[in-house]
Amino acid sequence: NAGVTQTPKFQVLKTGQSMTLQCAQDMNHNSMYWYRQDPGMGLRLIYYSASEGTTDKGEVPNGYNVSRLNKREFSLRLESAAPSQTSVYFCASSSGVTGNEKLFFGSGTQLSVL
Amino acid sequence: GNSVTQMEGPVTLSEEAFLTINCTYTATGYPSLFWYVQYPGEGLQLLLKATKADDKGSNKGFEATYRKETTSFHLEKGSVQVSDSAVYFCALSDRDTNAGKSTFGDGTTLTVKP
Numbered sequence: 001n002a003g004v005t006q007t008p009k010f011q012v013l014k015t016g017q018s019m020t021l022q023c024a025q026d027m028n029h030n031s032m033y034w035y036r037q038d039p040g041m042g043l044r045l046i047y048y049s050a051s052e053g054t055t056d057k058g059e060v061p062n063g064y065n066v067s068r069l070n071k072r073e074f075s076l077r078l079e080s081a082a083p084s085q086t087s088v089y090f091c092a093s094s095s096g097v098t099g100n101e102k103l104f105f106g107s108g109t110q111l112s113v114l
Numbered sequence: 115g116n117s118v119t120q121m122e123g124p125v126t127l128s129e130e131a132f133l134t135i136n137c138t139y140t141a142t143g144y145p146s147l148f149w150y151v152q153y154p155g156e157g158l159q160l161l162l163k164a165t166k167a168d169d170k171g172s173n174k175g176f177e178a179t180y181r182k183e184t185t186s187f188h189l190e191k192g193s194v195q196v197s198d199s200a201v202y203f204c205a206l207s208d209r210d211t212n213a214g215k216s217t218f219g220d221g222t223t224l225t226v227k228p
Contacts, residue, residue, distance in 0.1 A: 004157075033215070042118075042203060042220040043158075058215070090157055100146045100165050100209060103216060105157030 002026050006091050006106035013081045013113045021076040021109050023091030031096030032074035033058075033103065034066060036087040043090065049074055050096060081113045116141045120204050120219035127194055127226050135189040135222045137178075137204035145206035147171075147180050147187040148216070152201040161189075161202070194226045 004025045013019055025032065030051045035043040045058030049068040063085060065077045074093075078085060088110050092103040121136040139145065146165045150158040162171030167182035176191045187204060204219040 035218075040220055043218040045215060045217075048215060092157075098209060100163075100207065102148065102160040102163060103150075103158070105159065107155075107157045 004091055004093055004104050004106040006089075006109055008109060009107065011109060011111050013078075013111065015082060015113060017081050018077070018079050019081065020078075021089055021091070021111075022073070023075065023106060024073045025091075025093040025104070026072065027093060027095075027104065028071070029093040029095050029104070030071075031094045032068065033092045033094075034064075034074070034076045035090045035092065036060065037090060037108075038087050046076065046089075081111075083113045085111065086113045087111060116145065116206060116208055116217040118204050118206055118217055118219035120202075120222050122220075122222070124223040124225060127224070129196055129226055129228050130193045131226075133189070133191040133194045133198075133224070135202055135204075135224070137187045137189065137219060139185050139187065139204075139206050141185075141206055141208070143208060143210040145208055147178070148205040148207065149176070149178055149187070149189050150203045150205060150218075152203065152221070154200075158203060194224070196226045196228055199224055199226045 007022045033048040034046040047066040049055045052071045091106040094101040117140045148163045149161040151161045152158045162173040164171040164180035170179045201221045203221045205216045207216045
């Protein structure tokens with residue numbers, strides 16, 4: 001079972017460059033999420049999609065955009081990367097029916113912006 | 115808003131020692147509570163959860179009880195092993211939104227020495 005698949009695993013960008021992080025899940029989940037993980041700060045929600053066709057801002061959305069391409073895929077785009085966006089990014093999904101469901105995480109993307 | 119506070123780490127224990135990692139929360143509604151574990155180089159995975167007051171979640175020898183009166187969800191294990199070395203995150207999920215958005219603590223790094 002693949003679960004949640006993220007690509008790429010590692011990426012180095014120069015300030016001002018753009019890139020898209022890809023995420024796909026094969027569990028027929030309704031809800032998908034993008035988090036960033038920084039040392040000593042836990043995970044912070046960037047954007048989420050409660051269902052296909054909807055997206056909403058999380059705690060730290062500035063500098064990011066997202067697309068829920070279909071039920072399986074949820075991408076995160078950095079239009080003009082900044083050093084402050086150096087972080088580990090995690091995609092997650094859940095069935096999201098009642099709010100009691102656990103999150104399933106991808107293995108993460110380590111992004112460095114120079 | 116919602117927030118989760120975990121005891122600060124890192125925590126270093128000898129094999130077979132007793133583990134407690136404290137977690138307290140603030141929530142506007144009636145949340146579900148989770149403990150996630152992250153092994154090096156991997157995404158987070160669910161360790162255990164509890165969805166209502168006085169429920170006890172348990173898995174792999176770890177336990178945590180949902181205490182509404184003290185707004186706490188402390189993680190315990192009677193005898194830790196070297197393989198338990200990881201980062202542990204306490205989280206809550208806001209049921210009111212039905213989006214399953216989760217709020218995470220900062221994480222506690224556990225190292226178990228032989």
